[in-house]
Amino acid sequence: MRIAPVKLMRAVTAALLLAALAGCAAPTPWVKPYEREHFADPIMSFNRDPVSSTYLQHVFETREGARGATGSVGGGCGCN
């Protein structure tokens, strides 16, 4: 059986629209708030002691050609 190009195009468009709608829907958090106790532990911080880690990065960056994107994930400073 041969499918007409117009029908095929409509089917593809419908599939793409469905996929797009599915993508727009906010995903259900797969790690519930009550399962995140480990992230409240200071040892899970990306930057537990900013004054120390920043100094160490300073030591590296003054001796290397590379710079930027040095971590401190989630920072509100945009300096990451």
Added chain:
Amino acid sequence: MQLTPEARCAQTRCAARLSPFTRTLLTLCVIAAPALGGVLPEDRADVLWHSYSGGDITIQGPSVLVRKKVGDNLSLSANYYEDMISSASIDVKLSASPYHEKREQWSGGADYTHGKSTYSAGFITSKEPDYKANTSYFAVSQDMFGDLTTLTLGYRRGWDRVFKDGKDIATGQIVHVPFNNGLSQAIADHRGYSLSLSQILTRNAILGFNYELLTDQGYLANPYREIRFLSPGVGLGFSKAPQVYPNTRTSNAASAQLKYYLPYRAALTGQYRFFHDTWGVLAHTVELDYTHPAGKHWIFDGSLRYYTQKHADFYSDLFPRANYQNFMARDRELAAFHSYTVGAGASYQFMVPGVHWISKSSANVRVDHLLVDYSDFRDALLAGTYGAGNEPLYKLNANIFQVFVSIWF
């Protein structure tokens, strides 16, 4: 007035080409990094003493960081950082005499949270005898998808003024001397754009991603350092000339961090960073960190870091002749090299008896050892023994020490 330029280039001074801005970036991290979208950082104060010793350079000084909430939505921070530098590095020995100087940096910032968003802004100023740098920044963070994801966008702008110091023969005082173009100061502007994402993957794992685009325009060279070029039969077989840098630079850096909570309450972190810029520097950084609490009071840290980079297109340890090409540099920060850093730290948590406004305290110590192996930067001080271009490759060994006290209130 007769002036004799005093080429006081040192490792830290050479960092002046790169470091005021990079230092600024790092300061931004100090001030605002703890802020997550929609969540303000804890009220906290840190007093740190740092010491770097290696390559005949000693740098030490204090750093003080204070954070305090004002109401429910606003957090203010301030940082003072100081470098006291005593330098007799290989660069200084090649061109001039050892020196001492101080750099001070002040910064202040504010974080305001509204719903799932955090807005951050601040200002940083750095001052040393021949380099003044000012930077302002702004960023916004947003928590999304049930707080599993935090997205941060940032922008910064920096304005630097560069001077060249020399000794006034008549008075013996250190004064600003003109650059080759006759001007008394040079200017460098910087812009930075960043995107960060943190993503909780499982109940034990979190992933971080960072991208940063940095652009510089203006005087980007170090006014003190010099290139060397072959001159057979003259002196040690080489002569020196001023460095010539491009007036623009654009770099891209991207990094990923994965942190995992181990079943027995410990944390393992793996990190990788890719870097490339328009000067031809290509670098990779890999780091592994391990954190292990012991009992109720102790937390121990261990880390191993590997870094490697390709040299800049216009770098050479020894150019074939004078005016060999339009841009020429011999800053070893632009040379090809790889380095290893091994570090360890200990933190002791305690309560201060009788001081009720302090909720928690810690005393901390950290030691790191840095080993740098240069692939095309030679010890030019040995040219008399080995001949120009045949000297042994330079190696740097440095010890980095930090001790600091933190209180939460």
